[in-house]
Amino acid sequence: MGSVYLALHPRLPRRDALKLLSSALSTDDSFRARFEREADLAARLIHRNIVAVYDRGSYEGQLWIAMQYVAGSDAAQVAALNDGSMTPARVVHIISETGAGLDFAHRNGLLHRDVKPANILLAPPDDAGDPETVLLTDFGIAKPLDETQQLTGGGNLLATLAYASPEQIEAKPVDRRSDIYALGCVLYELLTRSVPFPEQTPFATMTAHLKKPPPRPSEAIPGLPIGFDAVIAKALAKNPEDRYSTCRELTTAAKAALAGGSPGASAGDSHASREQAPIATAAPGLGAAPHALAAAGVAGGAKGYRPPFHITVRRVTSSTGPTAPGRVTELGPILTQNLPGADRDVIEGLINRARFFDLPPRLPLERLVNGDEFIEITVGSGQDYRSVGFEKLGSRHPAELDHLVAGLERILPWRAAGAGFDTGPSRWSLGTPPPPEAAPSTTSGLIKHAAATSGDDVGSSAASGRRGGRIKWLALGLVAVLVMAATVVTLVLISNKSATTAADIPATPSSAAQAIPATPSGLVSSENGRTVTMSWDLTKGASEYVVMRNGEQVYSGAANSFTEKNYVPGSYNFQVAAKNASGTSGFSDIVAVTVTAPWGALAYMVDEFSSLLPATPDDKGYAGMTCDISTTANSVGSDGFITCTDVDKVAIELVHFPSKKAKADFLATQKFALTEPWTRNDETAGTLYRSEDASKPAELWTDFLAGPRDSYLLVATWKDHTTRELIDSWWTPAVF
Structure with missing residues (x-):
């Protein structure tokens, strides 16, 4: 897929993982579109177990993505050490x-x-009493373009197929249960030190996933709790319907198996071996080449973060007019060992009390506040850096961070961002980070690179061709990092009347530069059930618009409207800003939207059959249907019952049962003269139940086999018409 570089941010004393995708994929238009879409989606995933995506871009056709750097190793490397540290509890x-x-x-x-x-990153905890930190990386980015490329590509062929679900191999539609299957494969491998189906060829591996029963981990590792056998059997079921429906279900079962096989053990004892091997140690068979994983890095073993600290603060204030971008100022850098004793104790104490190195890179925004400021604090301990961003007024954050900024303000004045900072190519060099005593200042430049490798480069071969390939990737990495220096790694700024990203904050424009567009006006909302549409007036000079919902960017595009479905009932605040090549306008005033649940507890049924049922009981559904909630549910053992009638007097009843068994039990009480499968796209989709005589009064029962619809029944009747007329006129063209 490409190479990963460990780079220092061009303006902040922070290390990021910079991934350059291979040129073959970068030139594929369909892959580029998917890469950009999924990188944007992944950037919205803010979770303690997911590596943060900071930025993505392209330079001369070369795609790159910047991610959170994690000073740790990956589960594949740790398991390959085979040093006994991968205990069942830790797994x-x-x-x-x-x-x-x-x-x-x-x-x-x-x-x-x-x-x-290899995509599960492990890092030692800051506190020896805490469990091991686990993060998942590479969301959607590492998937091959299609199965043909997966079979003909080099490098990670068997490693990818080793965790591929049957539906992936057969090129069928996939959903969350495909990820659950792969997680089950990972569980088996970490428990047994072998993939579930260790075949010798790609074809044999695919056949095993499709045909062979799931292996029993207790047979591979004598003494392993036998309860894991059932967990693996369900997680690796060939039919997605037979697997766990969520990862939580799988992990709950795994914890129960662990407790049943080893009394007193629990997942909380997971970090059974705190003394891990140094992270720079390569897995056996990979040689001694340095290995910089996406967001993984190759730092040393477990250690705490201790003073002296290297501190820099960036502040983005709201714009002061319709054409003024947010103003960016900085404090620092400050090295605490150079402060007077009393000041040093106060500053270092605030960092420790805030548990700064435990905080996520983006603190949660609770409300939008006019005139708010966005603050990003970067603290370094030795060669490890952590950046934490938050809104001063609207976010939930430790009070120690406010006291820290106030204390630094008494020591140094704020200055314009980048004052005296040279971002020219001559300031960039390859090498290792400087020692702590040589902490960078704003005029000294930042060391930009630590190590790089690609899937093809891992190994100890010294052949000149391999060496040339590495030089090529190092050069590309340097170019991409230079791009980051020019554009600045994107920092999402959820701040009223501020620039949307740090990269969008322009330099002072020349007199000939295009004016920044004015703040959009006329922002209004319309709600239809749980669907929300926002629209606004076109803004002169704008090339695109940005919509924020409760401080989160939910739309970026040229259209002056935005629609999103299936909102959870609640209150939402929307704002819009306009952009062009010169910069971003301030955000509009907040428009508050309240979403209600017109279908109440049965909203999930309307979501599942949204093409058939209306968004609210007051609207019209397919073929002009009017619908309402029925009180018949309890009498048939169901937990959801909606009745509808269309303009031709076709009546339907959509019934949801609490389980497939409950539905089967109800069907067993009914008598049907004829049952037959029905198909969609040449595949069996369910069962039809009806009278054998199609000329009799119309009544047609429809059963579903697919996914979340397997607990539904749909009953259609048409008074004064035959079943054949019902099938031909309503059932066949229906949109369910």
Whole structure:
């Protein structure tokens, strides 16, 4: 897929993981579009078990993505050490934390599609009493373009197929259960030190996933709790319907298996071996080449963050007029060992009390406040840096951070960002970070690179061709980092009347530069059930617009309207800003939207059959249907019952049962003269139940087999018409 570089941010004393995708993929238009879309989606995933995505871009056709740097190793490397540290308790902890990140992504509409030990990052805790830190990386980025490329590409072929679900291999539609299958494969591998199907060829591996029963981990590792056998069997079921429905279900079962097999053990004891091997140690068989993983890095073993600290603060204030961008100022850099004793104790004490190195890179925004300021604090301890961003008034953050900024203000004045900072190419060099005593200042430049490698480069070969390939990637990495220096790694600024990203804050424009567009006006909302549409007036000079919802960017594009469905009932605040090549306008005044639940507890049924049912009971559905909630549910053992009638007097009843068994039990009480499968796209989609005589009064029962609809029944009747007329006129063209 490409190479990963460990780079220092061009303006902040912070290390980022910079991934350059291979030129072959970068030139593929369909891949570029998917890469950009999924990188944008991944950037919205803010979770303790997911590596943060900071920025993505392209330079001369070369795609790159900047991510959170994690000073740790990956589960594949740790497991390969085979040093006894990968205990069952630790494995369950790793799977539980990874599953939490996956479930969060699934709830936000994003699949990973490449879950494997190499994409699970492990880092030692800051406190020896805390469990190991686990983060999932490479969301959607590492998936091959299609199955053909997966079979013909080099490098990670078997490593990818080792965790591929049957539906992926057969090129069928995939959902969250494909990720659950892969997580089950990872659970088996970490428990047994072998992939579930260790075949010798790609074809044999695919056949095993499709045909062979899931292996029993207790047979591979004598003494392993036998309860893991059932967990693996369900997670690796061939039919997605038979697997766990969420990662939480899988990990809960794994914890139960662990407790049943080893009394007193728990996932909380996961970091059984605190003394891990140095992270720079390569896995056996990979030689001694340095390995810089996406967001993983190759730092030393477990250690705390201790003073002296290197501190820099950036502040972005709101614009003061319709054409003025947010003003960026800085404090520092400050090295605490150079402060007077009393000041040093206060500053270092505030950092420690705030548990700064435990904080996420972006603190949660609770409300939008006019005139708010966005603050980013970067603190370094030795060669490790952490950046934390937050709104001064509208975010939830430790009070120690406010006291820290106030204390630094008494020591140094604020200055314009970048004053005296040279970003020219001559300031960039390859090499290792400086020692702490040589902490960089704003005029000294930042060391930009630590190590780089690609899948093809891992190994100890010294052949000149390989060496030339590395030089090529090093050069590309340097170019991409220079791009970051010119554009600044994107920092999302959720601040009223501020620039949307740090990269969008322009230099002082020349007299011939295009004016920044005015703040958009006329922002209004319209709600239809749980669907919200925002629209606004076109703004002169704007090339695109940015919509924020509760401080989160939800739209960027040229259209002056935005629609989103299936809102959770609640209150939402919307703002819009206009952009062009010169910069971003201030954000509009807040428009508050309250979303209600017109279908109440049955909203999930309307979401599942949105093309058939109306958004609210007052609207019209398919074929002019009017619908209402029925009180018949309890009498048939269901937990949801909606009745509808269309303009031709076709009546339907949509019934949801609490389980497939409950539905089957109800069907067993009914008598049908004829049952037959029905198909969609040449595949069986369910069962039809009807009278054998199609000329009899029309009544047609429809059962569903697919996914979340397997607990539904749809009953259609048409008075004074035959079943054949019902099938031909309503059922066949219906949009469910």
